Amino acid sequence: MKLKKVLLSLCLCVVATMAAQQQNKEVLFTIDGNPYYTNEFVRVYNKNLELVKDDSQKDLDNYLDLFIGYKLKVNKANKLGLQNGKKYLNELKSYRIQLSKNYLTDTKVTDELIREAYERSKKEINASHILFMVGENAEPADTLKAYNKAMDVRKKILAGQDFGKLAAQYSEDPSAKQNEGNLGYFSVFRMVYKFENGAYSTPKGEVSMPIRTRFGYHLIKVNDVRENRGDITAAHIMILKPRKEDAEQEAKAKQTIDEIYQKLKQGEDFESLAKQFSQDKSTAPVGGRLNKFSSGELSSVTFEDQAFALKTEGEYSKPFQSEYGWHIVKLIEKHPAKPFEDLKAEFEGRIKRDDRSKLIAASMTEKLRAKYTIDRNEKVYEKVLKTLNDKVYTKSWTIPADSDILDKTLVTINNDKQLKVKGYLDYLASHQTAVAPLKPLGKYAQNVFDKYINEELATYYDDNLEREFPEFGIVMEEYRDGLLLFELMEKEIWEKAKIDTVGLEQFYNKNVANYQWKQRVDADIYSSTDEDVIKKTRKYLKKGKNAEYIKEKLNTADNVAVIEKSGVFETDSDALPKQNKYKEGVSKIIQEDDYYYVINTNQVLPASAKSFTECKGRVINDYQQYLESTWVDTLRDEFTVKINQNAFEKVKKQLQQ
Incomplete structure (x- = not known):
């Protein structure tokens, strides 16, 4: 509920002076022997001072009464056992989990990883690798064997042998037979973290030492480093490559894409052609539009390069062939790399979902073991x-x-x-x-x-x-009291006020003077920016014509010249054009600002009491406030309150300085 969200927001605004206020505390008052201290009163008073509009509540004596009333309600909630309710406990637990997040992680390590990820995101690396598989928890002998194999192959590379051919020969990555270990371009978060570290720490043109990941050992060669190209939104028209080698079918595919390209040059719509002819079933229905992508996200480097080569929105490529078929790609929008502040929250979430999270957890564990x-x-x-x-x-x-x-x-x-x-x-x-x-x-x-x-x-x-961080304990106490009070008010006041029909009607009858209608009119109000239109409207009203007739005569499909609203309005309502005297019948033309009005008053209603039904919502609200104000008095009779006047005088002097 919204009120509970407000409680959460308010509790997060804990003042910075909180630690100092823990010192020199005295018992300010007791409720049935339970002590409440001066430091809490001072803290709450200072925190709420700017929020209080009623000057009487800034008066310390009045504020003490309010504070005691608040604590009386919390005591009543505990006495009723509301603190043991399943719903209450679940909500309190949920709030605590949310609050504790910043205490349960190593924020310094997290911030360093976010900054590292952002700096890496500015670059794209083209790398190749050779994988020597070994289980993450393999026996030392097996681990050493894989490492030695990697070192032997690295020596061959350093001696001048071709990395790609060695990848095809030795790599245990199945794709290496086709791509010779080339992974194309990628940026941050595309690879497991340890591999990413190896790639970003290896200079262009060089080969890393064996890098251990959960898959085994990798030799990484960095082929190229370039600036991040950002993200791109594009559409394409695709003619699929024949499933089997067939020169005739391949020629037909090429002819088809060329014909589509010719139609584009003749001015035909890209989206329409994609819907008609593209054989990419997932994008053809939406005019060939692809989801936003960045380098390394698609399985075709050729396609990515063609897309990123386009410069202006709406520009489209010549037909080109990828490993999947023929394409024409159109640039819809280029999305440049975002600044750090825009990416910080996103990167933090991604870090907590990938291998980097283990570093944060390990750092926190190390601190706890030392603590x-x-x-x-x-x-x-x-x-x-x-x-x-x-x-x-x-x-x-x-x-x-x-x-x-x-x-x-x-x-x-x-x-x-x-x-x-x-x-x-x-x-x-x-x-x-x-x-x-x-x-x-x-x-x-x-x-x-x-x-x-x-x-x-x-x-x-x-x-x-709560014990380690006093400010956390205070916030949780505020949560606890706030949620308890919410549960108590709902049970003892709000629901009771809604269902106590006898009490509501008695309260209404006793306070009927507060629920009065002013003078009202039952009227139809016509308005227009054109005075001639209002003059015609008035003539029609004088002849007894209704709103439907008038609008049919004066309005057209392209022009609404006059509009009308009907209802019962209090004579001082802003919705009612002002007249010196309200009487039944058609008024004179009234001008207010740029509008002209004419009013057809059906009935003038004198000031009178509102019926219970007409003001029930307000009566319920007032009755709730009445119950609450009298309820605190009954709580003072139910519980024993003792105030330490000496301590209160000290608090007054402190706050009035």
Whole structure:
């Protein structure tokens, strides 16, 4: 709901002086013995001072009453158990997740990666590679074997042998047989991060040392580096290459594309020709229009080069052949590279979705390991190791049912949080498919243990954000109180006011003087910028003609000369042209600014009370406010409030300086 979004926005505007206000706090008042402190009152007063329009609420005595009233409502909500409601807890959890994002990531590393990605995005690299496949979690001997193979081939390249031919011979990338390892042009985020690093750090014309990615080792040769060409929106007409080699069919395809090109030169519409003749079924229905693309996104370098070679919008190429057939491409729009600020949010999202996110997580984990103590009970850990067996390698290991160490403390984090053996074993059992099958068994167990501790450290840190960062705790407290108050008001006031029909009518009858109509007229108002048209309108009205007749006579399909609106209007309404006296019948012509009016008044209605039905919405709103104002008084009777006057006098002096 909108109100809840407002609560979220307001809570994000925490003042910078918050930390200082934590000092020298005193109990300002208690509610049933629960203390509320001067620093919170000062902080809230200062934060809301500019938002308060009513000067009476700036008065400290009045503001204290308002503040106590607010806290009374929160106490009432807790007394009713609203803090345990599933809906409330879910919404509070959702808000906390959103707020905590900036605390749960290494913003410095993130910012560095964003800047790095932006600088790389300015360039496009044409590179070739030779892949020597080896599993990410391969045995050291297999890893070394792949590395040595890569080094042997690199020596051949440095000795002068052709990179492309060696790629076709040695690369374990299946496409290398056709493309000799050439990957074409690409920019940031197009390759896995480690490969991207290798490509961007290798000078043009040179070959990298073996670069390890999750696929294996790569030798990367940088063939060319150029400025980023940006993005492009284009359309094309395509005649497909024959499925089998057939000279006659190939000649026919060439003839067809040439004929289409001739039609274009004769002035025929590109979009229409694409719809009629293009054999690209996905784009023909939309006039050949392709989605916006950049270098390296399409599977044809030839097509990209032809498209980017076009200079002006609407320009189209001569027929050209790609590996897929014949094309004519038309430039619709060129999109230049965006500035850093426009790309920052997009790049941050992409970084969190690719391999770079592991760097951010690793940096955060390193900080947490340095921040907190991790005490492992080595004797217990030795017993844990004895519960494991080789079934973990077949993902069939289960926790021994007869184990007597499950409730033993395995780890203590920061002399505070205790992790039991069962927690670690549950983690190990559920992650058998996610952890590399390292040997020996002790190495496997340590690997799982490290991952387990990293996650527990992150959880511990998250659970203690309120304690670690006082400003975060204050914002969460504001959320908590605000959401509770929303739930309470909905339950005790808003819904009650809507369904309490007896109370509503009694409130209406008691306050009927507040729900009055002024003098009104039931009238038809005709207006035009042409005085002659209004004169004709008035004559028709005098003859008793209605709006339909008048508009039929004076309006045409191309020109609306007069318009009309009907209704009941209060005589001081801006919608009603002003007259000295309102009476039934047709008025004189009235001019206001550039418009001329004539009014046909059907009835003049004297000032009178509005019926309950006519003002029900306002009555409900007023009744809600009435219930709320009297409700606070009942809460003061329900709870015991004690104010520390000495502390309040100190606060007054502080705020009035």
